[in-house]
Amino acid sequence: MSTALLTDRYELTMIDAAIGSGTHDRECVFEVFARRLPETRRFGIVAGTGRLLDAIGEFRFQDEQLAWLKANGVVRDRTLEWLADYRFRGTISGYREGEAYFPGSPILVVEGTFAEAVILETLALSVLNYDSAIASAASRMVAAAEGKPLAEMGSRRANESAAIAAARAAYIAGFSATSNLEAGRRWGIPTMGTAAHSFTLLHDSEEDAFRAQVEALGPGTTLLVDTFDIERGVELAVRVAGTGLGAVRIDSGDLPTQVAAVRAQLDALGATSTRITVTNDLDEYTIAALRAAPVDSFGVGTSVVTGSGHPASGFVYKLVAHRDDAGAWIPVAKKSAEKATVGGRKRGVRTLDGGVAIAETIVVGDGGVSVDGRELSVPLVVDGAPIERYRGKDGTERAREHRAMAIAELPEDALRLGRGEPAIPTRYA
Amino acid sequence: MSTALLTDRYELTMIDAAIGSGTHDRECVFEVFARRLPETRRFGIVAGTGRLLDAIGEFRFQDEQLAWLKANGVVRDRTLEWLADYRFRGTISGYREGEAYFPGSPILVVEGTFAEAVILETLALSVLNYDSAIASAASRMVAAAEGKPLAEMGSRRANESAAIAAARAAYIAGFSATSNLEAGRRWGIPTMGTAAHSFTLLHDSEEDAFRAQVEALGPGTTLLVDTFDIERGVELAVRVAGTGLGAVRIDSGDLPTQVAAVRAQLDALGATSTRITVTNDLDEYTIAALRAAPVDSFGVGTSVVTGSGHPASGFVYKLVAHRDDAGAWIPVAKKSAEKATVGGRKRGVRTLDGGVAIAETIVVGDGGVSVDGRELSVPLVVDGAPIERYRGKDGTERAREHRAMAIAELPEDALRLGRGEPAIPTRYA
Incomplete structure (x- = not known):
């Protein structure tokens, strides 16, 4: 079944307008992150990644969908042609399914042209926001059950x-x-x-x-x-x-x-x-x-x-960088006060002390900064091809094992049920 | 797509055991109702009925599902044969989609053999609990937007x-x-x-x-x-x-x-x-x-x-009556204190005074008790055939119109956002 219309209308109208202005094929980096954890929570658990890889594979516009878009005047004919040919050909990296996350963790980084990457926004957020909300709540129940x-x-x-x-x-x-x-x-x-x-x-x-x-x-x-x-x-x-x-x-x-x-x-x-x-x-x-x-x-x-009590994780999908016409990467950020974003491509590193997590270090930019700790970001889709090990039944088992490891690495008070701050601080490097 | 495995395992193991004891084809009445409204809410709105009629039509066990059930030893071969032949052949009545509901309102009444009716429990609740939670919250936003x-x-x-x-x-x-x-x-x-x-x-x-x-x-x-x-x-x-x-x-x-x-x-x-x-x-x-x-x-x-704040409506699906071997209807009820149910087949009547709702009257039993007011329960599926007017795009528009009428009939303070009791009391007749 096609997943292409599990999408907000504005993703397609943006592509339509960007095709008009010639900006649709600017290379872009989008990032999925949560600005904060739900109140009372000390960590979150990433889930949905395996399902998302499947859903991205099925994100193709078929005749039925194209006919409906045309009949409803959602986009112009040139854009319909672009959609008919669409499949994601870019690159996605991110946290492994089952990984712990904290405010600002770049759990998914999507790179491709503006049009091919923006179009996945709604679907990626739907899958990750719901599945991670469940996994995050369930993890606390597992801890409580001792x-x-x-x-x-x-x-x-x-x-x-x-x-x-x-x-x-x-x-x-x-x-x-x-x-x-x-x-x-x-x-x-x-x-x-x-x-x-x-x-x-x-x-x-x-x-x-x-x-x-x-x-x-x-x-x-x-x-x-x-x-x-x-x-x-x-x-x-x-x-x-x-x-x-x-x-x-x-x-x-x-x-x-x-x-x-x-x-x-x-x-x-x-x-x-x-x-x-x-x-x-x-x-x-x-x-x-x-x-x-x-x-x-x-x-x-x-x-x-x-x-x-927290049925959605609060992940957002934000443009954090694009390449200008001269080929240079420009970090971009929205400035409105309570919704500010940090520009630039990112990866996460869990900083450890004696095997115990002490910080979520977010490395900004491409400078290849070397930071001690466990690398959190792995390739998930390379040139449009999803990495098989994260999919299907095996991927689900692997995510379960990874979650056990990631939880074991957190400081002990991360598993307390009472209100509190995130179990480790987020730092930018 | 088959909806048959969108179901809790225990529905099938109960059927397996009931086929063994010869009780699976006892005629039964199941009822969907909410024991209470979510805190702060004065009414609920029924939604999902049209989608449920579609999903019941697609509730058929295909080779793929049967093979999985067999391979996993969920039920015995005789039960697999029963499942292979399954389609719902009973009768369903209930509140129109878009109708207001209150504690105890019999929003869905499913009649058939035990096996053919119990098997729809999980699916019916999934659809109604989620859709009604959204419609109930959305109705308050519509009222607030004036x-x-x-x-x-x-x-x-x-x-x-x-x-x-x-x-x-x-x-x-x-x-x-x-x-x-x-x-x-x-x-x-x-x-x-x-x-x-x-x-x-x-x-x-x-x-x-x-x-x-x-x-x-x-x-x-x-x-x-x-x-x-x-x-x-x-x-x-x-x-x-x-x-x-x-x-x-x-x-x-x-x-x-x-x-x-x-x-x-x-x-x-x-x-x-x-x-x-x-x-x-x-x-x-x-x-x-x-x-x-x-x-x-x-x-x-x-x-x-x-x-x-209330992502599930709290509807339950309970056996309220079955016919004994002599053909007489026996009302049944679970007695555990906080989960008591009222036995017997029911229908709802909105009692009105000058066009304004003053009570939710629930008529128990088949005595054909005549009660003044607007009849809330309508046929939805007759001998396995869903009533077409409630399905598809037309059914959705009809539900929207019905909701406007049902809301207009409520007392004015039903639309207050503050905490309070249900807008009208529930009475049994």
Whole structure:
């Protein structure tokens, strides 16, 4: 499917006007960065890069789209011809998917002619802003869970296509599984889930429902025990499935109290290896509040797919340099006070001390300034060809591993949930 | 494209177990409703219905999906056969798209066998929760703008597919246009947009940029005047385009002060019919704060596509009745305290007094209770066939008109932005 119209109209009218003034093929550098982190956040996690590489590959104007643009007078015929021939032939570098970012981090640097680079603005921001919002929120939940597994199960609280991206972003951030089947098929993410309350209510009794589920899914399944009365539900669950019951799920009530009581009851019934999973409107704060409770795993819905209060990352896509007619690079910047930008091509370096991050160093310009630390910017698209290792299922796994490394490198207080400054300062070099 | 895997795994494992216990073809009634409105909100607007009817039509398991389910052992072979044959053959009624809703409103009622109805849960909630969140937030912005036009331009701050749905939902809520081209092509929504700061920065001077834009788009275009200095930008814009300049756009600064100064300057330059559009991080509150300012139109981004603090509507999809083996309807309800549901098939009636809504009356059961007021529930799918009038571009326009009517019927204080209770109480009859 073409992604070419997942685009703001003004990208095309700018190209139309630039073709008119002969500036459309000036070489340009655009940069994606966030001016600040959301309040309370100490770091962000880049996600969406692998999906973006796919989407850029599908950014071609087909007859259907061109006909619609013509019929609606969006651009002139000469521009339609340019669009018909369009594919991105430039170069993109940026932070690896799964990388931590901070205010000003140049997470994507797009180089090409003005027209071929500006046209990707809306699509690049859509993908990166949403996916990174999810990964950033999910990372905090993973930290709060202190090693216990989390499953993403928020598809129903997100747009149906966004849900697939959210499952992927949460997985990159360290979630173990998703309820979303398409995310399983497309990205190879483990899927989970057994039954809802409606399944119990459908049957003539809770016992009939449990028997039907165990018959289909085996005693290792997870039984939902809170449709009527939790204590009765737990007793019944063990009676039906035996002490080899895989897990019970609790989706309501006062969890810290509830979970302790269920653990004691399971142990008393001899179901000492039966796990407890909880799924009642969790976010990073309620997960942290369950640290002392004998919870074995968490299912997280609304809060993760909506970025836990911050559903968009605030990335912008700005022109930072262009080459003049004499071939020299001119750094450019908008001067309006609260939206000022730093001109010039950039790359990021994580400055480390004993393996711990101490600064985000942003190197401006092409002077090849040498800065100690871990280079953050890697080639993603070279002369129009996306780097394969960042795409598909392998790219998703690689991003998940990279995220684990990048988080491990942050100072310890980066994982605190309370309000605070970015975990490391941003410096320009 | 098949929508069948835009689904939580547990929908399929429940069907698998229910096929085993012989309960999968029990006739059931499922209901979509919200337990409460988001804090501060006095009403919600239903959106997504037209898109959902399309998505249900495309809910078919194709070879690719079936092979993946088999390879991953999600369900047993008998269930795979059932899925291969699946299409929704039941009946759906519900609130018209664009209708106002309140806590407990039965906005969608799905009737069919357990298996054929439960399988639509995730998809139905994804579509309705997101689209209604956008339409509900957008409606408040439309009210705050007091008749001045608003354009949705938040695609870059939403998942790339969600952005199309957001544009549609905002249009249904009364926005006039969108920046999103695919929303224009797919749903017939007027599109807008001219140029970004990068276009000005690309050129050797602001004057070169303005000349290029006016040459391409005509003097009726909207020039962005705040890249460097607004006063100089306005003077230059009128000099280049003439006093027939369509509009100037301001995207930064202290808007109330800025806008008054720009209006005075435009008038002094003779550009008395040149409009002023503002686009700087607006939401319903900043729009309301501009009531006294000579703004002609608003462009809204992040806040509208993220539901202005409430990115998901909180709709749930609950089994409320099933027919027992003797053919009698049994109302069912989950009893856990904070998630209690009211059993039984329902329909909604808006109780009116002199044309003004005074209550949301929810009629429970099939007794054909007669209640005065406007019937809210209409057939949407009959024996598997979606009602065409609610689909496509016409359905979208119809939803927009219906929303205007539904809002006009609410008591005046429904449109207040401050915190408060739902505009009308919900009663069961």
